[in-house]
Structures are given as C-alpha cells and as structure tokens.
Amino acid sequence: MTLDVRAVQLRDLEGSVAVVTGGARGIGAAIAKRLAAAGVDVAIWDAPEWNDPPLGYALGDEADLRDIETEVRAHGRRAHAIAIDVRDPAAVESAVAETVSALGGLDILVCAAGVRSAVPVAEMTDVQWESVVDTNLHGAYHCIRSSLAHLESSGSGRVVIVAAEEGRRGAAGLSHYAAAAWGLIGLAKSLALESAEFGLAVNVLAPGPVDTTMSRTSDFWALAQAGRAGNDPVGEVNEESARSALELIHPSRSAYVSIESICDAAMFVIGATGLDMTGSVLDVSAGLAATNTA
Structure with missing residues (x-):
C-alpha cells in the first residue's frame, strides 16, 4: 500500500510587507519574527508611551520595540518600528502612511495589540472597561480601516486578528475582554464578506491563555x-x-498555549492561497474549543 502524504502548500511571502500591532512583546513579537523568517518586511507597532494603564502589569517599552526591530533585521528583512497607540485613529492613519512610505506597500495586517485586566462587572470602572475595549476592538478597527485600501490593492492581502478565546464562550471576571473578542469576530466575518472581491482574506486566531x-x-x-x-x-x-x-x-x-502554535496558525492563514479560508476562526486554545457550543 502506498501512502500519499502531501505537504501543505503555502504561497511564497518573500518581499511582502506586513504590519504587526502589539509587536513589541508576546504573540505580536513572535509573529513579527516568524514573518521575517518567511521573507516578509515588517512594521512593528506598539504603545510604549501609554503611561499607567489600569491593567496590573507594565506594557512593553521602547527598548522592547527596538529589540524586535533588530531581530526582524537579523533575518535580512527591512523593519520599521513605530510607537503608536492604536486607540487614536489619527495616529493610526499617520502610521499607515509612514509604513507605506518606508516599506513600499502593505500586504498583511496582523492585529495583535491587546490588553487585559481581571475584574468582575460589579467592580469594574469605566476606565478599566474602556482601556480593554478601546485597545482590543476599536484599535483593530482603526488599523483595518486605515489599511484597507492598501490591503485590497495588494490583490491577495491578508488580515489576521488575534481575539481571545473568551470571545467564544465568555468568562467570569473578563467581560470586557470577552466583549471585545466577540466584537472582533463579528468585525472579521463582516470584512471577509465585504473584501472578498479584492482577494483579501480575513481570519481570526482565538488563543487560550x-x-x-x-x-x-x-x-x-x-x-x-x-x-x-x-x-x-x-x-x-x-x-x-x-x-x-x-x-x-x-x-x-x-x-x-504555546506561542509557537499560535504562530503556526498565523502563518497558515497568511500563507494559504485563494479565499478558501476567509471569515474563519481558528481556535488555538489547549482544547477549550471542545467546549464551544458552535
């Protein structure tokens, strides 16, 4: 018996240009480096100037941003780091223009900028709610809207949105985090319908902790x-x-969940040819997807 084993064929990304938000640390930084290893020039966006966020932990700083820029260049690719708060639509517009000027276009957008605090609804302040929803949901929307013309003109553009798995079921103490993730899934599915005629694939990664x-x-x-x-x-x-x-x-x-597994999923949807995979949600959640009702 002959076993026909075929490798997954992904498209060549050499020379493409990507923006990765939240790129200074964590999932965003890992995806930025994986893209660079695949031959992609990368703009790394993050918000090191957000002072005293109500999160219980410190955000990445300017040094983190520059470190990832250096690591992208170590792969022989162009890198362009921008300190930006994605909650500010005018700043996002400016960053898109700066990125396109510096790197010559925009083919891939990875929305990985996200923050989280842990607090029940009864104790949550408006500032805590807004810090998460404005960053995770509104920030992604600002980046997509400002980048869309470039992504559509690419002819085979890709949008990847990182949305917490809490958006698939909810979780006590994370209502703002879950609400933003649910919104991101709706945003991605709607954009997938609107932009298919331009060859733009839009997908969501839903990682667990x-x-x-x-x-x-x-x-x-x-x-x-x-x-x-x-x-x-x-x-x-x-x-x-x-x-x-x-x-x-x-x-x-x-x-x-390992960051490497999330990167594997990101590279799969970015590298997939055509639009057979668009409007999809890929759960990378250590098995929590098994508890989804749909």
Missing part, C-alpha cells in the same frame, strides 16, 4: 483559580495554583 506578561499577575492567577464560572474556592493566590487550575480546565492538560 499564553504564558506572557499579562498572565503573570496576581489578579489573573486568582481568576484562573476561581474557574470559568468564577465560583471555585480560592485559597492562597499564587502562580503554581493558577497553573494547576488551568491544567484542570484544559482538555489537553496544558496550562498555557
């Missing part, structure tokens, strides 16, 4: 220990107990 800076806070550990419904008894709040709690709720028994 990742071991990054935003997951190394006592607020998040307490949230994890309290379980998906938020009513499990919580004793001493610490990272080890949070990790054990995450292992229990993930069918894979992994506490965290």
